Amino acid sequence: xxxxxxYILSAILLISANLYAQENNNAIILSDNSVKSIGIAxxxxxxxxxxxxxxxxxxxxLNQPCCLLIEQYGREKNMDYRYLIARVIYMVxxxxxxxxxxxxxxxxxxxxxxxxxxxxxxxxxxAQN
Numbered sequence: 001x002x003x004x005x006x007y008i009l010s011a012i013l014l015i016s017a018n019l020y021a022q023e024n025n026n027a028i029i030l031s032d033n034s035v036k037s038i039g040i041a042x043x044x045x046x047x048x049x050x051x052x053x054x055x056x057x058x059x060x061x062l063n064q065p066c067c068l069l070i071e072q073y074g075r076e077k078n079m080d081y082r083y084l085i086a087r088v089i090y091m092v093x094x095x096x097x098x099x100x101x102x103x104x105x106x107x108x109x110x111x112x113x114x115x116x117x118x119x120x121x122x123x124x125x126x127a128q129n
Contacts, residue, residue, distance in 0.1 A: 058091035066097035
């Protein structure tokens with residue numbers, strides 16, 4: 001297990017080191033293996049790895065792993081991570097991901113989280129205009 005975590009951490013470090021070299025018109029394109037590695041990190045039991053992967057997606061505005069974040073949102077039981085996932089999806093600002101996330105939010109039962117996401121959505125819409 002320790003070797004797997006080390007492998008995933010090193011893969012994320014390599015990905016983040018090569019992000020700037022892969023920029024194409026401000027859109028960063030990741031390889032399939034990189035997206036899979038980020039997906040594994042998002043689903044990890046290691047809190048630091050999970051949070052770092054999510055923050056990296058938001059910081060670098062990576063569109064490709066957003067669908068993995070939306071899937072994780074549905075599985076996630078920890079409210080802190082659900083808030084973080086919502087924030088990251090709106091940070092990335094991919095219209096398709098935001099639209100998919102809006103449909104997921106229709107089934108949200110936690111009032112505070114739903115209110116938080118509505119505020120993020122209003123802020124996102126305001127920034128688009």
